[in-house]
Amino acid sequence: MRGREWSRPVRPARREVLSAVPELEEGRPPLLFVPGFGHGAWAFAEHWLGHAASRGFPAYAVSLRGHGGSEPAPEATLRAYAHDVVQVAASLPRQAVLVGHGAGALVVAHALARYPARGAVLVAPVFGGWGVLGAALRRNPAGTLPAVFGGPLRLNRGQLFSSELPDEEARRYVGRLGRAGRRAQWALLGEPEAESAVGAPPVLVLGSPDDRVVPASTLTRVARRYGSAPLLFPGMGHDLMLDARWEEPIDAILDWLEKEPVGPGGHVRAVGGQPPAWWTAGLPAGVAGWGTRASEPVSVLVRRLIRPPPSSRARR
Amino acid sequence: MSTSTDHGRPDPEATSPAANSDGRPVSDRGDTVCVIGAGASGLTAIKNLREHGFGVDCYERETGVGGAWNWRHDRSPVYASTHLISSKPFTQFPDFPMPDSWPDYPHHGQLLSYFERYADHFDLRSHIWFGTEVIRVQPVEGDRWDVTTRSTGGYGPERTARYAAVVIANGHNWSPKLPRYEGLEQFRGEIMHASSYKDPAQLRGKRVLVVGAGNTGCDIAVEAAQQASRCWHSTRRGYWYAPKYVLGRPADQVNDSLLALRVPLRVRQWLYHWTLRLTVGDLTRFGLPKPDHRVYETHPIANSQLVYYVGHGGIGPVPDVARFHPYAVELADGREIDPEVVVFATGYLPRFEFLDASVFGDSAGAGRPTLWLNAFTPGHPTLAVAGLLQPDSGLFTLSHWQTVLFARLLQARRDRPERATAFAQRVRDRAGERYSGPVKDSSRHWFEVGHADYLRAIQRALVELEGK
Known part of the structure; x- marks a missing residue:
């Protein structure tokens, strides 16, 4: 029973949705990008939406x-x-894959309990807790402290971007940041955990070990919650979609979706006790960190995954 | 990514030849589940079974989804002005919300587009055989089912396929229930059942008698008040006419705030009576009979306009019909009125003509099966009925959880048979349970459930099935 959902429905609000749709419909699942607190749909419109569309995925981002x-x-x-x-x-034409970034990943985790997504990707997930607050206070006390008392959360460039990103661009992005609702910010500290996802969607977690907002240990913890290991992109800041090497994570996400052995509506866990043989075979080295392969210890996977995928190395 | 054409359609090469008791060929569909009907409950059955990894074949006699809510269908009971009587959060599927831009009480056309979007969003159409009706469903050994189908209207050859399980979602609002009255055959005026009422133009300028105070009867009475030259509304008893809005919010949402706090029934009845007194007022002053029961003891009627039109003289409330004369109708209090059109909004009865009545333990053939949770049949663990409910809220959330429970049950049969056996025992023990407070005994309330009680019962069943 969800009495509150029924008796106190959420008040509607006008929403901005940006999209980039491939010219030819290729039957791929649509992606819905959910930005973190302070960010808007623009953060994905910079690079990721267009890139996903160019690889045949209809891509949408909501503010x-x-x-x-x-x-x-x-x-x-x-x-x-x-x-x-x-x-x-x-409202999308087909079952969507939800991609949440930062605190948007926490929003996605909650949304998964209300909508049977085709899959979910949590990018540098901020699931809250005192660890994240501690890290933020250490890096950026002046920007974080007001938020604890209901003021705006001000993130600085050092938290969000690596030094590879040109200064001017970074300043422009930071200038566009807004702020989340006071109550939503507090929810990061004391919100009960999200209900479990409906429809058992596969979940991919990725982030950067050099992220100054999300400690690597948080990444591992979140990934373990979804029965996988995080996919890591060293040297990048928290805003993977805006940072200098934005192509690598989005390519990894799209590769994962292309390999993902999930039929429409049918999910891996439901197919049977054993994963099909082609599930474990033939996965590219960089995108193997998901699923429920309990046989392999998580630490081994992490170490293997720290190497960037060969394809992206070749590009540099 | 695999496409949906991998599953779904029976493929002649893939099926092994078998024969049923008549010696006719049967194509074996293995673990596939058969869903009968692609209305609201059928669609959510397909979606949830697919989500739990089952193949699904759905047979739909019409050429579109939406069942009763698709006005193009000849069995659809909707009329031009049909609106929902439960507000959006009560009506939508719990995992596929209706758009924020829709009103609190959407129109039936919006509801149809909602089902079409649901079918497209979850790619359900590729599992539905349109224009195919089911003519026979027979149990065979191993708890499996032979389903015989042919093209709607009786054309084409019959085909029989064998399924691991069957979900019956053929709806229960299409077979009209017509009461018997003395002299009805001699009546010279026009008689129609609400199922054939489509448009207020049918009533324009006529003297109309509407029989029945269900939600449909009240809607038609209101339309007659606007269009007809005269309107009488005949009811068996007095009812509580709940407004659609209370305290500026949809009334069902206000009611559920109390339910969420688990306020006891008596207190809720008392509060409800007070709210009605403050908003609608004393109904007997309008000439309406005093309700002979407490609120929540009959199916709720949500209509803000009926009392309004009674107050404007548009609707004349009259008691039950006693008998028909060729040019007049005699009422229970001896009065005679002379309507030209009589609309019977007297409800519907469920029908399962493709199934032997003994399967449901309904040997009398009255159309009232004995089930647990209004869905599970004793002795037939792989048969479920979806949506055979008359909830005091929207139906679709309830069908959703029914079919989730059935899908989990089928999973348990495969993975943890001992739990499925225990479940079957519970079905036998508890068949016929009710999920509402005390209600007036009437075929109208055969399937009446309180949505909160019912959902809690389903939740308990899920927990018992999966347990620790």
């Missing part, structure tokens, strides 16, 4: 209420954000 071009909502809660995501996902 959570109060962010980007969506309606202002200073009193927004985490639940309202999850509502925004589910509403947009259900």
Whole structure:
């Protein structure tokens, strides 16, 4: 019973949705990108939307209420954000893959309990807790401390980007950051865990070990919760979609989706007790860190995954 | 990524030859589940079974999805102005919300587009055989089922396929229930059942008698008040006419805030009576009979306009019909009225003509199966009925969880047979359970459930099935 969902539905809000759709419909699942707190759909429109579309995936990005071009909502809660995501996902023509970044990953985790996604990708997930607060206070006390008392959370460039990103671009991005609702920010500290996902979607977790917002240990913990190991991109900042080497993570996500052995509606875990042989075979080295392969210890996987995929190395 | 054409359609090469008891060939569909009907409950059955990894063949006699909610279908009971009587959060599937831009009480056309989007979003159409009706469903050994189909209208050859399980979602609002009245045959006016009422133009300028105070009867009475030259509304008893909005919010949402707090029934009834007194007022002052029961004891009627039109003289409330004369209708209190059109909004009865009545333990053939959770049949663990409910909320959330439970049960049969056996025992023990407070005994309330009680019962069943 979800009495509250019924008796107190979330108040509707106008939402900004940016999209890039391939010219030819290739039957691939649509991607819905969910930006983290402070970011709007623009963060994905810079690079990732177009890139996903050029590889044949219809790509959409939503601005959570109060962010980007969506309606202002200073009193927004985490639940309202999850509502925004589910509403947009259900409006897409087909079952979508949800891609959440930062605190947007937490929003996606909550949305997964309300919408049977085709799959989910958590990019540098901020699932809250005191560890994240500690890290943020250490790196950026002046920007973080007001947020604890309900003020705006100000992120600085050192937290978000690696030094490879040109200064001017980084300043431009930081200048576009907005702020999340006060109550949603507090939810990062004391919100109960998201309900388990409906429809058992496969979940990929990726991030950077050099992220100054999300400690590597958090990445591993979140990934373990979804029965996998994180996919790591060393040398990148928290905003993987805006940083200098933005192509590597999005290519890894799309590779994973192309290999993902999930039929429409049918999910890996439901097919039977044993994963099919072609599931474990033939995965590219860089995208093997998902699924429920309990036989291999997580640490081994992590070490193997730290190497960037051969394809991206060749490009540099 | 594999495409949906890998599954779904029976492929002649892939199926092994077998024969049923008549010696006719049967194509064996292995672990595939058969879903009968692609209305709201059928669609959610397909989606949830697919989500749990089962192959699904769905047979739909019409050429589109939406069942009763698709006005193009000849069995559809909707009329031009049909709107929902439960607000959006109560009506939508729990994992596929209706758009924020829709009103609180959407129109039936919006509901149809909602089902079409649901079918496309989850790619369900590739599993549906349109224009195919099921004429026979027979149990065979191993708890499997032979399903015989042919093209709708009786054309073409019959085909029989063998399935691991069957979900019956053929709806229960299409076979009209017509009461018997003395002298009805001699009546010279026009008689119609609400199922054939489509448009207020049918009533324009006529003297109309509407029989029945269900939600449909009240809607038609209101339309007659606007269009007809005269309107009488005949009811068996007094009812509680709940407004659609209370305290500026949809009434069902206000009611559920109390349910969420687990306020006891008596207190809720008391509060409800008070709210009605403050908003609608004393109904007997309008000439309506005083309700002979407490609120929540009959299926709720959500209609803000009925009382309004009674107050404007548009609707004349009258008691039950006693008998028909050629040019008049005699009422229970002896009065005679002279309507030209009589609309019977007297409800529907479920029908399962493709299934032997003994399967459901309904040897009398009255159309009232004995089931647990209104879905599971004692002695037939692989048969489920979806959507055979009359909830005091939207139906689709309830069908959704019914079919999730059935899919989990089928999984348990495969992976943990001992739990499935225990479940079958519970079905036998508890068949016929009710999930509402005390209700008036009437065929109208055969399938009445309180949505909160029912969902809690389903949740318990899921927990018992999966357990620790």
